Amino acid sequence: xxxxxxxxxxxxxxxxxxxxxxxxxxxxxxxxxxxxxxxxxxxxxxxxxxxxxxxxxxxxxxxxxxxxxxxxxxxxxxxxxxxxxxxxxxxxxxxxxxxxxxxxxxxxxxxxxxxxxxxxxxxxxxxxxxxxxxxxxxxxxxxxxxxxxxxxxxxxxxxxxxxxxxxxxxxxxxxxxxxxxxxxxxxxxxxxxxxxxxxxxxxxxxxxxxxxxxxxxxxxxxxxxxxxxxxxxxxxxxxxxxxxxxxxxxxxxxx
Amino acid sequence: xxxxxxxxxxxxxxxxxxxxxxxxxxxxxxxxxxxxxxxxxxxxxxxxxxxxxxxxxxxxxxxxxxxxxxxxxxxxxxxxxxxxxxxxxxxxxxxxxxxxxxxxxxxxxxxxxxxxxxxxxxxxxxxxxxxxxxxxxxxxxxxxxxxxxxxxxxxxxxxxxxxxxxxxxxxxxxxxxxxxxxxxxxxxxxxxxxxxxxxxxxxxxxxxxxxxxxxxxxxxxxxxxxxxxxxxxxxxxxxxxxxxxxxxxxxxxxxxxxxxxxxxxxxxxxxxxxxxxxxxxxxxxxxxxxxxx
Numbered sequence: 214x215x216x217x218x219x220x221x222x223x224x225x226x227x228x229x230x231x232x233x234x235x236x237x238x239x240x241x242x243x244x245x246x247x248x249x250x251x252x253x254x255x256x257x258x259x260x261x262x263x264x265x266x267x268x269x270x271x272x273x274x275x276x277x278x279x280x281x282x283x284x285x286x287x288x289x290x291x292x293x294x295x296x297x298x299x300x301x302x303x304x305x306x307x308x309x310x311x312x313x314x315x316x317x318x319x320x321x322x323x324x325x326x327x328x329x330x331x332x333x334x335x336x337x338x339x340x341x342x343x344x345x346x347x348x349x350x351x352x353x354x355x356x357x358x359x360x361x362x363x364x365x366x367x368x369x370x371x372x373x374x375x376x377x378x379x380x381x382x383x384x385x386x387x388x389x390x391x392x393x394x395x396x397x398x399x400x401x402x403x404x405x406x407x408x409x410x411x412x413x414x415x416x417x418x419x420x421x422x423x424x425x426x427x428x429x430x431x432x433x434x435x436x437x438x439x440x441x442x443x444x445x446x447x448x449x450x451x452x453x454x455x456x457x458x459x460x461x462x463x464x465x466x467x468x
Numbered sequence: 469x470x471x472x473x474x475x476x477x478x479x480x481x482x483x484x485x486x487x488x489x490x491x492x493x494x495x496x497x498x499x500x501x502x503x504x505x506x507x508x509x510x511x512x513x514x515x516x517x518x519x520x521x522x523x524x525x526x527x528x529x530x531x532x533x534x535x536x537x538x539x540x541x542x543x544x545x546x547x548x549x550x551x552x553x554x555x556x557x558x559x560x561x562x563x564x565x566x567x568x569x570x571x572x573x574x575x576x577x578x579x580x581x582x583x584x585x586x587x588x589x590x591x592x593x594x595x596x597x598x599x600x601x602x603x604x605x606x607x608x609x610x611x612x613x614x615x616x617x618x619x620x621x622x623x624x625x626x627x628x629x630x631x632x633x634x635x636x637x638x639x640x641x642x643x644x645x646x647x648x649x650x651x652x653x654x655x656x657x658x659x660x661x662x663x664x665x666x667x668x669x670x671x672x673x674x675x676x677x678x679x680x681x682x683x684x685x686x687x688x689x690x691x692x693x694x695x696x697x698x699x700x701x702x703x704x705x706x707x708x709x710x711x712x713x714x715x716x717x718x719x720x721x722x723x724x725x726x727x728x729x730x731x732x733x734x735x736x737x738x739x740x741x742x743x744x745x746x747x748x749x750x751x752x753x754x755x756x757x758x759x760x761x
Binding site for chain 2: 268270273275276298299300301302305306307308310312313314315324325328329374377378380381
């Protein structure tokens with residue numbers, strides 16, 4: 214297990230079901246604070262399900278049931294009395310397909326702060342500007358903040374979604390295959406951005422792209438059929454995997 | 469090889485014939501549908517257009533056909549539809565939001581669902597009977613504007629719920645997730661993200677439902693709305709009449725003059741209907757936001 218960084222998420226025996234179908238089997242791992250953790254594995258192996266348990270957005274799916282413990286900073290996210298809403302305030306999420314709201318660029322970023330009680334005015338303007346700068350998209354959009362966000366390119370939309378997530382000042386950021394719909398240039402920009410963000414945020418990224426995992430992450434977990442096969446330092450996973458299945462997957466023998 | 473080509477040719481020719489045949493059939497059906505409607509409209513127009521005048525829309529009913537007018541019916545219809553919309557729209561949209569956004573997919577949610585779908589197909593006279601029993605008798609609203617609009621509200625409610633749900637369902641789930649991921653509550657997500665996008669669809673469906681209700685005579689006749697009203701309704705509980713009832717009444721008179729009046733009243737009803745539909749189109753265009761999903 215990695216020692217770099219304190220533990221942000223401590224997951225113990227996590228099981229998840231969609232209806233009768235079990236999607237996750239006894240997952241236990243700890244995700245380090247202010248590092249990038251990559252989750253790799255073939256489609257349908259449970260990586261997305263897993264990451265969606267970390268901010269309880271799976272609660273919204275009818276028939277989804279979660280058992281086990283997810284501790285974030287020693288706090289059990291699934292303890293009774295814990296509001297999913299406040300978890301999502303602290304743990305932001307970016308989705309596979311860029312999903313900007315059909316509103317202006319400004320309003321996309323402002324939405325989070327507004328629902329959390331920031332009033333319109335100079336303070337909100339500052340938050341919007343700062344978030345867009347953090348997501349490295351400010352220079353591209355500063356002259357068209359009132360334009361519809363859906364007119365942006367896919368890569369810009371995804372960085373906008375990252376900016377939107379940062380606007381509520383979360384501590385952690387979950388990214389569910391954020392680059393799968395983007396071209397290599399836009400992907401490179403996002404990766405650069407993630408490396409800059411990991412100084413301040415705990416980042417968990419699900420990816421199909423093994424080069425991406427190798428490039429950006431400090432720690433990597435390999436999922437297969439709902440189980441965590443191997444979890445460790447990225448360098449070790451990619452150069453000297455302990456499990457045969459991990460080796461087969463990263464060398465492209467299946468998947 | 470050439471034999472195969474010839475066979476292929478035959479197949480293609482046959483398909484082309486079938487295609488053409490189907491097209492002719494479809495056009496024919498369309499002509500029948502439009503032709504019937506056009507005949508009806510032209511017939512009504514020929515009979516009633518000459519009778520349309522300021523006098524006709526500004527006079528109360530009368531025993532003499534040439535002095536009679538549709539004022540109380542027009543005003544009654546407008547009042548009733550406004551009230552119907554006030555009752556049915558909020559309840560219908562709220563029900564749709566509950567069923568679509570809040571209710572879990574349990575067996576009773578499905579029972580409600582099936583029931584609403586069935587209610588949309590119940591004959592309007594049944595709603596009239598319900599209104600008679602519930603509003604006129606049990607609640608003692610008598611044969612008032614209030615009873616009429618509540619009955620009409622019941623009639624359009626299932627259609628509003630169904631079309632609103634359809635509109636809500638068309639909002640992509642990714643937008644909801646985007647909102648929830650920021651820590652928005654269910655209501656914030658619905659109010660700020662889902663409703664603005666679903667609104668044009670909800671509006672269109674609702675106005676179509678009201679367009680159906682505006683031409684309904686049977687529920688109003690069942691609850692006993694009057695046919696001869698020489699005053700305008702001045703409160704929710706005053707008696708009233710509406711255009712379909714006035715038309716029904718005039719058509720059933722023996723004098724030819726009243727038949728002309730009926731045709732003219734139908735034209736008035738059609739104009740109101742067209743205005744409502746025009747409003748629906750306008751509002752939809754106005755609120756439609758471009759979605760690039």
